[in-house]
Amino acid sequence: MELNERYIYAVTKGLPQKQREDIGKELRTLIDDMLEQEEGPETQELKLQNVLLSLGDPELLAESYRDSKRYLIGPQNYDNYLLILKIVFGAVFLGISVAMAIAGLFSEELRIGGIIGGYLSALFSGLAQAFAWVTLAFAIAEGRGVDMRKKQSGKEAWSLELLPEIPEKKAAIPPAEPIAAILFSTLFIALLYFAPQLLAVYIPRDPSGMTMVPVFDTAMLREYRLLLAGMYIFNTAKEALKLVSGRWTIRLSVIFSLMSILSAALALIVFSNPSIWNPNFAAEIIKYANAGFEFLNVWLRLTTWIIMFIILGCFIDVSTALYKGFKYNAR
Amino acid sequence: MDTKKQNELYESLISELRRGTIVMSVMSQLKAPQYGYSLVVLLEEKGIPVDAGTLYPLLRRLESQGLLESNWDVESAKPRKYYQLSDMGRDIYDRLCTHWYEMVDSMNAIIRDKDVK
Structure with a gap:
């Protein structure tokens, strides 16, 4: 038997x-x-x-x-998955390339092999992370039954009223806008993530060479890598949604705003901690650049301004999104 | 098209037709509790053969949809899972039947219509 x-x-x-x-x-x-x-x-x-x-x-x-789905990303979301993956890959590739090129220019390392090796490994880890996070996000969306093709109509059955309005010119989102935003945030966060030591003030020193005064305490910043990745994910996700939607809708503007707030919240956690800044920054600038002692106050004010800047940026982001979302979709 | 292919096409259309009626056939026999294999035999006797391999997963699906209820009978020598229509299942089955009669009438009418011409 x-x-x-x-x-x-x-x-x-x-x-x-x-x-x-x-x-x-x-x-x-x-x-x-x-x-x-x-x-x-x-x-x-x-x-x-x-x-x-x-x-x-x-x-x-x-x-x-077995009646459950046996795929990670279904056909209804696959096209968008590929689109986002391409954009994120492109952005990561560009961001890391630029960041590492700058790093290469200023590094003490003179062996070309070492520079290329570092570049390739940063590229590989960046692309692998991008792939993993995009796939994870789509897999979660799939698991929760999100169908991006239906996003404008929600769960309601199709009806004539649900045919999308031909977007008012102003409600349309030119693709360049989200793509530029993704590129910028990739570049910025790639620098913070992979090469924070490059964000520095470069002071020429005679007879030759430069003194680098790093802005951040790199070891401290390293502790925040997870939050930086989170910031990047929210940022990219909100821009990707804009790109996929192609026009401002109420739904888009609300989700966009939420992600914007989340991303800003993470940024605040990172940047409001005074210990991420290089503790000797002001002292070293004063020493090397012959700045007056008042620079200390300027520096302290600068770090506060960054927090204001994050809040203000988020506020502008959210209010324009909500304004466009609701104004152009008022029935 | 050669006869073999024609027959294959015909068979696939027939099985498509049958597939649509399996759920109703199964529900019709579950006013009283049945276990899987007794249902296979019952349906075969009534001229609607359904594979055990099709029927068993179907019974579970209908149960998870709430159309059927089940009970394990552990008293007898072999443990058997008995299925029967739930209240909702009975209600939906009645509505399906009403719809079925209307559909058959319309289908008959439409088919005969073609014969006349």
């Missing part, structure tokens, strides 16, 4: 744990019943074989037991 257990195992092994035992028990009885029904002189073994053969390929049987 070993054969029937093997058959049952073949059917149930790929099914969810919860159902396995139940389905197994049911199939065991079914095979028993079918065996009893087999008449004729064949041996028990041969009868069992006939029964199993008539039940057919266990993979197919398992397939019909």
Whole structure:
């Protein structure tokens, strides 16, 4: 009787744990019943074989037991997935290339091999992360049953009123806008993430060479890498949504605003911590650039301004999005 | 088109027609509790053969949709899972039947119509 257990195992092994035992028990009885029904002189073994053969390929049987989706990203979202992936890949490629090119120019490292090696490994890790995060985001959206092609109509059934309005010229979003935003945030965050030591004040020093006074405490900034990645994801996601939508809708403007706020919140967590700044920055500038002592106050004010700048930027982002979203879609 | 291909096409159209009626056939037999294999036998006797491999997963699906209810009978020698229509299943089955009669009438009318011409 070993054969029937093997058959049952073949059917149930790929099914969810919860159902396995139940389905197994049911199939065991079914095979028993079918065996009893087999008449004729064949041996028990041969009868069992006939029964199993008539039940057919266990993979197919398992397939019909399984009603859940067996794909990460379905056809309805696949085109958008590819589009976003291409843009993010392009942005990451460009961002890291530019960041590393600058790094190469200023680095003490003179061996070209070392520079290229560093570039390739940064590129690989950046692209791998981009791929992982985009795929994860789409997989989650898929799992929650989001269909991006239906985003304008929500879950309602199709009807004539739901035909999209031909967008007013002003509601249309030129693709260059989100693409530029994605490129900029990629470049900026790639610098913060991969090469924060480059964000520095470069002071010429005679007879030759430069003194670099880094703006950030790089070790401290490293602790915030996860938040930086989070900022990048929200930023890219909100711009990607703009790009996919192609016009301001109420839905888009609300989601865009939420993501903008989340991203700004993460930025605030990072930049409001005074210890991310190079503690000796002001002192070193004063020393190397012969700046007056009042620079200390300027510097302290600057760090506060950055926080204001983040809040203001987020406010402008959110208010223009909501304004455009609601104004051009008022019924 | 050669006859073999024609027959294949015909068969696939027939199985498509059948597929649409399996759920109703199954529901019609579940006013009283049945276990999977007894249902296979019952349907075969009534001229609507359905593979066990099709029927068993279907019963589970209908149960998860709330059309059927099930009970394990563990008293007898073999453990059997009995299925029967739930209240909602009964209600929906009645409505399906009404729809079925209308559809058959219209289909008959449309087919005969063509014969006349």
